[in-house]
Amino acid sequence: MAIVGVQLTIEDHHVVIDNGILRVTLSNPEGIVTGIQYNDIDNLLEVLNDESNRGYWDLVWSSPTSTGTTGRFDVIKATTLRIVVENEDQVELSFSRTWDTSLEGKLVPLNIDKRFIMLRGSSGFYSYAIYEHLQDWPAFNLDETRIAFKLRKDKFHYMAMADNRQRDMPLPDDRLPSRGQALAYPEAVLLVNPVEPEFKGEVDDKYQYSCDNKDSQVHGWICKDPAVGFWLVTPSNEFRSGGPVKQNLTSHVGPTTLAVFVSAHYSGEDLVPKLNSGEAWKKVFGPIFIYLNSAYDGDDPLNLWQDAKLQMLVEVQSWPYSFPESEDFPKWDQRGNVSGRLLVRERYISDDYISAKGAYVGLASPGDIGSWQRESKNYQFWAKADDDGYFCISNIHIGDYNVYAWVPGFIGDYKYDVVVTITEGSDIDIGDLVYEPPRDGPTLWEIGIPDRSAAEFYVPDPNPKYINKLYANHPDKFRQYGLWERYAELYPDKDLVFTVGVSDYTKDWFFAQVTRKKDDNTYQGTTWQIKFHLNNVNKNSTYKLRLALASATFSELQVRVNDPKVNHPLFSSGLIGRDNSIARHGIHGLYWLYNVDISGARFVEGDNTIFLTQARGNGPFLAIMYDYIRLEGPPIINKKI
Template structure:
């Protein structure tokens, strides 16, 4: 009978949605049939624990701290790491700093609540609150936020939801501070969860945490990267493990997690919306990594630096809802392929995305669909040197973010953002926007720069705003003389060398994400031991001859040397009295400087200098982009000659191997006609 019940459960899961409040999910042998559970949802309050139970899974939380100490499912008494202390299994955390200079390094704090309350308890839903108010007596001890962590379990649902409300009160008793990171972390049982999945082409059997310890692992250039010299599984010997190899753009980061082969169980973190994440769709965050660890990151400085660290003044009022995110567990019958759990997790992710915003959270701070508004329109591009007609903004990224300068959305980290991708004709619809004032922002693949609608857009509950046709005029002075790369805000189209055979992650061999291999910054010195890169327009191919990152050269004495790349090009004629325009779009910068010289590399004063820019650390963290920078540089025609010319791109900062630039796209324009 048990096998028949599980099979029926699996069939039922295709027809119901957890997110809608209806029965859904796989029920293993831990409880009733999804959609037919006679038990309903129960909450059991004990002295030190609170248990949420719907007959499919049981979630145990510490009382009153609100830390997830246990998840019982499919005959496994706890999916979380039982060898860890209860406080180190499933928790919300925050990294914060004072702004008065009294603390230099960020303070890591697991958020421990002090009050427990049942918010809602019916046969169909339980929502519980673990809150921790803040007052001035806690100054310097805890992050100056009142935090309310919520957990929701629905009837017949194979998973649970969590969200939190953070508030900094508008009173001068509340000090200034900053948040470097906040997230939810789950530490799973290492004896069961060995297979990790982040994407269809980014999934694999993972090392064990002890493989990273001395004796089994060898520390590399920074603590996160370890060479496996004597792993428990000999097949992994010689590989590099680094959590940053599994980072992901927000726009692609909807579901990730782990699979246990025996018993066949999946544990998945599903984020149905990006609205509460910082930095927009291209912000990169950590996902899952050796532990086994699963993360839902809401705020972080990764791949951006201090620009993505929100800073709050004394008495500055602020409130934000992070989540809900969905922790989904699933299973298959004996004899079935456990790897199909990943396919089911992707299907469940689509259900959650389609159900956003959820209707069931009880907090008035989480707004339902009828409390939100919608914006639609059509984005077109005007570039007369490409086409005399308006060009549909094919697959443009269009979003609403708080009012700011052009492109400010990528550095915005306090409030909400709402993004979509236009269709081939440039039509877009941004739905379920929280009320407030916004600018409309966009960027279009194939065109440089950023669009911003100058007039603020006010969203009210239930509004349907049709923007009509919107025209973006990307930066352009004259016709293109030559160009290097593709305007996609990344360096992915350029040459990525093979990694050092000593430092390989086998997942990324013959993989589109070749750039995720460890140590690629060292390859420049091997490829160009004496002279720097030279690119000849008309002869060179950027896919083979333009390295994905301009990094420093390592000298024999283990110091580093800045580099100067050359772009050689010929001009049949030169307008000596005209102004040429060099446009340099940078995809990443780490404590770097771009200097531009024309036809004379020896001049002390460059034609252009960016000054010191960037702290995204994408080179070390295997990212192909960080923050986007666009420089529009005037070149007096008198600096150019008929015949052969050279533009010199110098990155002189050389204290570390990780300082450098990644280029998105470079274009030289002739003077306007």
């Protein structure tokens, strides 16, 4: 069968792009996707919704003086349609709106150009957007931006986002007050009278389906009759904020599918881009690919997930795309590459260099060590080092960058102090880089694994009243609702005590230092104890306590040694963290590392105790998740440097 060319039809209020495989209808001139026709389904999008609530770009913005992460929600409606390309091989449409001073306080001060592309023979379509803030425009905060698709609830019931994270989903009707009971926050609903009885007693919460950027390249929905898949493919994370381990929403009950580009989830206000007056800024979000597939009669519809993963690999290998027409999206020959090798120098582990196996190495805007995880305005480019520490970061936009890295198994962050300048076609080999993790003396004891996650610690089973069946007997059991309440059940009278050499952190270290609910329904902070034995103490030397945190939410971490009642702690972090990872079922948020000096005079020969207090107690979600804790003895003078 001959492949049909791409056809464009412009009507008074709609624009239609059709390549014989699918037919996409957009509102004219707003640029909202109102219809997707495919495989004898007249519209995959929710026909019960208003046309403006089917497939759209949106954002949340706020004034520069506002705090937090909430603001005005704006479904981006363009005012001008322009045909960028129209031929049998490709149609690219631009839906744009421009800002001027008459709109101050009414619309976000951005020029926004939404693009949609359909190619000949392609079972899907692409979308990207160009946001621009001119230098003399007002300041504002961009709290969130994304693209969203609302699918038909009568057809799409099966959701997939990973091989082990897919299932039949409840209906949106099950979340309504007549069928669902709202829990501790609006996103979490207990299904008490669902349409399908199999879901009764389950919790539905969109945050249970969040995913790290590095693992979130394809997700979507399957309609089983007829067998049709709707998939959102993100071929690159270069335009997403926060780096590879930033978590974002994916798909959830609706049926809804999202590509999130900027959000404060699992980070808080730190990842809200704040555009200043006098600051010129432009960024391209996307392109992302909306992929549709179908199965033959008799085939298992769930195989559509396997096909979607294969298509995702095709898209990743095709990056950067050659077909977008915007000059703001650089093609492969307008970009550069950086390669090298990262080694670790850890003299208390080995006299030789250690390969930085599995290290995440990236280029991001010049800044301080670790600043990449809070960087939200510009592009980031990351690669994973091989077993020998070699890395290659490809297709980097021209500009100035620092090289950043972190290595699983070692605390802290690496930064290459030399600014790397990428020019068109540059191919830079920066040779061997050496990371020396924070280390003063030999390890006396350690708790956990330094991997920026609390997943290795004890995650309890959920309360049977608040279960999501997907995560029963699942490695991601931390995604169950209400685990914060299990702490007080496990430790009803006294807080956690961990004895070095006796306790097992996989069983005896609760995954989060949460607050304790009291009888009067208020909450109080908690104090955990680490007990350990020292045979010899050098009273005149300094010991070092390393505290790597995987998450913090409105918390204050205090350290005391051998006297829990002393008024002034040896160390206090002050108020830290807004990532809300406990409530959102994430096992990590932003990473923190504290290095605490402890005078040997504070220790005794024999039994010692370090007290870790999370001092804030204003609610159930204030918490710290530890990544890794280590006590180092005094430096060994003759140890090779």
